[in-house]
Amino acid sequence: MTKTYQDFPGVEWVEGSGRHISVAPERCDGCGNCVRVCLAKCFKISSKKAVVDNLDMCMECGACWYVCAPEAILFSWPPGGTGFRTRWG
Amino acid sequence: MGEDYDVVVVGAGFGGPVAAHKCASAGLKTLVLERSITPGDKVVSGLVIPFYGFLFAPPFIRDGNPPLQKPIRKVVNHFVKNGEIYASDKSLWLPPPLALTYSAYCEPMCVWLADRAVEAGAELRTSTAVMDLIMEQDRVKGVVTDKGDEIRAKVVIDAAGTQDGLALKAGLRRKLPPDALELYMLWDFEMAKEDVDSTFGNSVEFYCAMPDEKITAPLGYGSTFYIFTYRESIHPGLGQFLVTEGKIPHVARLLEEYFENFTNTVSRWKNDIAPKLKLRAKMFDVCPIYAGLDRRIREMPIYGEGMLIIGDAAAMESSAFGDGVPNAWFSGAIAGDVAVEAVKAGDASASFLRRYDERVKAHSVISASLSDTRRWDMRWALPGNDEREMRRRAHELFGRGVWRYRHITGQVLREMKTVLSRDPMVAGKWMKMFNRYNRNCESGYSDPPSSYEPAPKAGIYSEGREAVIA
Ligand SMILES: Cc1cc2nc3c(=O)[nH]c(=O)nc-3n(C[C@H](O)[C@H](O)[C@H](O)COP(=O)(O)OP(=O)(O)OC[C@H]3O[C@@H](n4cnc5c(N)ncnc54)[C@H](O)[C@@H]3O)c2cc1C
Ligand code: SF4
Ligand code: SF4
Numbered sequence: 001m002t003k004t005y006q007d008f009p010g011v012e013w014v015e016g017s018g019r020h021i022s023v024a025p026e027r028c029d030g031c032g033n034c035v036r037v038c039l040a041k042c043f044k045i046s047s048k049k050a051v052v053d054n055l056d057m058c059m060e061c062g063a064c065w066y067v068c069a070p071e072a073i074l075f076s077w078p079p080g081g082t083g084f085r086t087r088w089g
Numbered sequence: 090m091g092e093d094y095d096v097v098v099v100g101a102g103f104g105g106p107v108a109a110h111k112c113a114s115a116g117l118k119t120l121v122l123e124r125s126i127t128p129g130d131k132v133v134s135g136l137v138i139p140f141y142g143f144l145f146a147p148p149f150i151r152d153g154n155p156p157l158q159k160p161i162r163k164v165v166n167h168f169v170k171n172g173e174i175y176a177s178d179k180s181l182w183l184p185p186p187l188a189l190t191y192s193a194y195c196e197p198m199c200v201w202l203a204d205r206a207v208e209a210g211a212e213l214r215t216s217t218a219v220m221d222l223i224m225e226q227d228r229v230k231g232v233v234t235d236k237g238d239e240i241r242a243k244v245v246i247d248a249a250g251t252q253d254g255l256a257l258k259a260g261l262r263r264k265l266p267p268d269a270l271e272l273y274m275l276w277d278f279e280m281a282k283e284d285v286d287s288t289f290g291n292s293v294e295f296y297c298a299m300p301d302e303k304i305t306a307p308l309g310y311g312s313t314f315y316i317f318t319y320r321e322s323i324h325p326g327l328g329q330f331l332v333t334e335g336k337i338p339h340v341a342r343l344l345e346e347y348f349e350n351f352t353n354t355v356s357r358w359k360n361d362i363a364p365k366l367k368l369r370a371k372m373f374d375v376c377p378i379y380a381g382l383d384r385r386i387r388e389m390p391i392y393g394e395g396m397l398i399i400g401d402a403a404a405m406e407s408s409a410f411g412d413g414v415p416n417a418w419f420s421g422a423i424a425g426d427v428a429v430e431a432v433k434a435g436d437a438s439a440s441f442l443r444r445y446d447e448r449v450k451a452h453s454v455i456s457a458s459l460s461d462t463r464r465w466d467m468r469w470a471l472p473g474n475d476e477r478e479m480r481r482r483a484h485e486l487f488g489r490g491v492w493r494y495r496h497i498t499g500q501v502l503r504e505m506k507t508v509l510s511r512d513p514m515v516a517g518k519w520m521k522m523f524n525r526y527n528r529n530c531e532s533g534y535s536d537p538p539s540s541y542e543p544a545p546k547a548g549i550y551s552e553g554r555e556a557v558i559a
Contacts, residue, residue: 005425006103008142008370008371008372009368009369009370009371010277010369010370010372011370011371014126021125023514025200027503031210033337033529034340035341035442036337036340037272037279037331037337037340037341038340038341039272039274039340039341039344040373041341042340048344057373057534058460059133059373060131061133061251061252061371061373062252063270063340063374063375064164064265065097065252065264066264066265066266066270066331066375066434067267067331067332067337075252076220076254077124077220077235077254078124078218079218079235080123080125080215080216080217080218080234080236081124081125081126081215081217082129082133085125085126085127085130085131086130086133086196086370086372087130087194087196087197087369088177088194088196088277088369088372088408089130089131089132089133089194089195089196089275089372089374
């Protein structure tokens with residue numbers, strides 16, 4: 001299954017990517033950096049902790065991971081052949 | 090289970106196929122693993138590739154017909170106030186058939202490169218993510234894929250790009266600090282070839298402005314708004330560092346705001362450009378532009394026991410222009426040579442592989458591009474809102490000032506001389522290349538790609554936020 005979103009024309013997401021990014025709540029200090037850098041609006045803050053809302057439009061850029069000082073974000077790769085793809089990069 | 094190769098290359102982006110081409114050409118059993126369905130469809134980039142990348146990369150690139158879009162011969166720096174261009178610096182140009190740089194789309198370019206590696210005898214496996222390394226006594230002995238396959242190799246070449254995690258798993262490198270990283274937002278617009286030619290000619294445009302204009306990141310903390318031009322499309326982009334003046338701003342909101350302000354206020358965009366456009370794609374990615382200026386990053390190793398790290402995975406982004414493709418090609422070629430020597434010598438220890446590091450450091454163009462501070466220095470125009478300083482700095486960076494600049498330009502010219510003194514016949518090959526690239530860009534010709542499954546031509550979506558298309 002493949003999905004596209006109006007926010008990002010020309011890009012498609014192949015389903016099956018699962019949860020390649022997650023937040024370890026015990027390490028999250030609620031700074032909100034991940035929310036501020038994620039152009040795909042993947043995070044939200046709930047009870048002073050970041051949670052992954054959805055990874056629907058995640059472009060695997062890693063920005064959230066880089067700005068998380070307490071290493072609360074676990075960043076990995078979705079399985080091969082899944083996740084975002086585009087021919088206009 | 091239990092496969093054995095001489096060399097496993099992780100990543101078929103820009104650098105991986107070049108390393109694999111070297112290894113396979115020397116007769117090594119070489120495997121390239123790529124997590125995307127088609128090489129390059131996860132590589133989001135500019136993209137213009139400077140001419141010196143083609144001159145000094147392995148000859149198969151220079152002598153081939155890669156899928157290039159347009160030869161860029163002029164850089165136009167527009168200086169903007171209240172939405173109007175009040176001055177322009179167009180002093181950096183080259184006459185045809187020469188070109189400063191060539192625009193291209195990543196997917197077809199990476200397919201073209203991967204095809205050449207396969208032609209040379211490498212095996213390519215797509216839709217395969219490498220999730221882990223096989224480690225024995227702190228030595229890299231191979232890789233583990235997302236399917237659980239264990240693939241052993243004498244040498245692993247890590248060409249996994251900026252977000253690479255393998256070198257971290259090997260204990261060689263650390264996560265990059267955010268102040269070296271720029272988050273880019275990019276757009277692709279269709280535009281008729283006649284319109285591109287009449288509006289831009291063979292130039293790319295940069296729009297410089299003071300922060301209160303709010304059309305780009307503060308100078309030096311992000312790329313100015315730029316428009317790269319293609320055969321039948323244009324590719325604007327802008328970026329901002331994840332850390333700006335010591336803080337992590339709401340980059341996600343700012344990038345959208347800059348674009349909105351730019352498109353709503355800059356009259357050249359509104360009147361001359363926008364009416365001829367049709368939006369085709371919108372993307373974003375992170376790029377380690379200032380990695381080379383950061384000692385913490387420069388000191389991270391690019392080799393270890395059984396492992397070589399190339400391109401963006403080794404943070405070899407050029408810090409002034411943000412072009413990483415030449416360095417990915419150069420480091421990929423060096424890593425390929427060293428892997429061949431290591432396999433022949435039966436020694437992939439770190440002490441043998443150190444020669445990779447030595448050769449990368451001795452590569453004058455890589456070193457000069459990493460230590461180039463001109464883009465960083467744009468920030469010196471910020472105190473006092475100094476427009477003259479902004480224009481002077483822009484002239485140094487993207488104007489005729491580049492020819493005086495001792496760093497990258499000096500090294501490129503010196504390297505051209507060195508190559509020519511070794512083999513004067515190369516001059517003819519370079520000229521042939523410039524001419525062939527020109528013809529190909531004009532006609533849209535490139536070597537036909539192997540059969541592969543291209544990503545969809547354009548986003549097809551319904552009125553709602555999401556639509557299932559397949
Ligand atoms: C917005 C932006 C603009 C840029 N503009 C320019 C420009 O104008 N000119 C220029 O020269 N350079 C530009 N660059 C830089 C250029 O794109 C990179 O330097 C270049 O792509 C680096 O090549 P690479 O082979 O090291 O990595 P990449 O080309 O990123 O390739 C890495 C490959 O590895 C694959 N991969 C990653 N992890 C795994 C894994 N675990 N298993 C299997 N496969 C994996 C990826 O899918 C990808 O195909 C730009 C970069 C960005 C982000
Ligand atoms: S950046 Fe890290 S610490 Fe900050 S809110 Fe996000 S997950 Fe939590
Ligand atoms: S990787 Fe990029 S797109 Fe994905 S959640 Fe993190 S910041 Fe958002």
